[in-house]
Amino acid sequence: MAIEPYLNLVTSQHYNKVKFMSWLSAVLQKVDDVLEVTNAIPEAFDVNKAVGVQLDTVGELVGRSRYLPFQLTDGSSPVLDDTNYRIALKAKIAQNQWDGTLPQIYDVWNSLFPNAQLIIKDNQDMTMDAKIRGDLGLQSVTLVTVGYIIPKPSGVRLNVKWESEITRRDYLGMIVTERDTVQLTFPNPEL
Incomplete structure (x- = not known):
């Protein structure tokens, strides 16, 4: 998940508000990080690729x-x-x-x-x-x-x-x- 498509959905009324966009970016980045970790779990525990x-x-x-x-x-x-x-x-x-x-x-x-x-x-x-x-x-x-x-x-x-x-x-x-x-x-x- 990339956060840019969601940031692009913000209306013009709020798009130029720096604090709002920073807050929204921070929240969306947390969700994006969790999604990346979740998607990496199956590969990390694949018997052919797992280590240690x-x-x-x-x-x-x-x-x-x-x-x-x-x-x-x-x-x-x-x-x-x-x-x-x-x-x-x-x-x-x-x-x-x-x-x-x-x-x-x-x-x-x-x-x-x-x-x-x-x-x-x-x-x-x-x-x-x-x-x-x-x-x-x-x-x-x-x-x-x-x-x-x-x-x-x-x-x-x-x-x-x-x-x-x-x-x-x-x-x-x-x-x-x-x-x-x-x-x-x-x-x-x-x-």
Whole structure:
């Protein structure tokens, strides 16, 4: 809203009155400022554009915290940065809207990690195998491993296997169980 069109509606009798026009401009400017802030709110809390506190607010609405409930294997902070937190939020939103089909899992994966490949196999025994090719970075790997990224039916065990160009000891042997806890098996020291 621009205030000039409203100021132009003032009759000629009052248009030349400096005090009246100043008062009217001040009142209209307050309304205009409120309208600008109101119009900026949806963009400020857009999951693709939000940062910091706004992203935390989106996380509260979605139901996913920035703070991981465990320590990363490399000793870095369990607090997700904005980039990885945005991935976790988008995955949670997708999980909340998941229709239970494998094609939609692939759609979610491709939107989050376009440079990594996912292959899922339903073992028909309440387990699923997920094979991932490509390097995602430790925080993204951890998000996948603890069940934050790949949607799965309740009670189904997800076994995650990694095929990466980089040998990574920090996520070998991780699997996600039906309680979304991480089980670690120590990697073979000869790797």
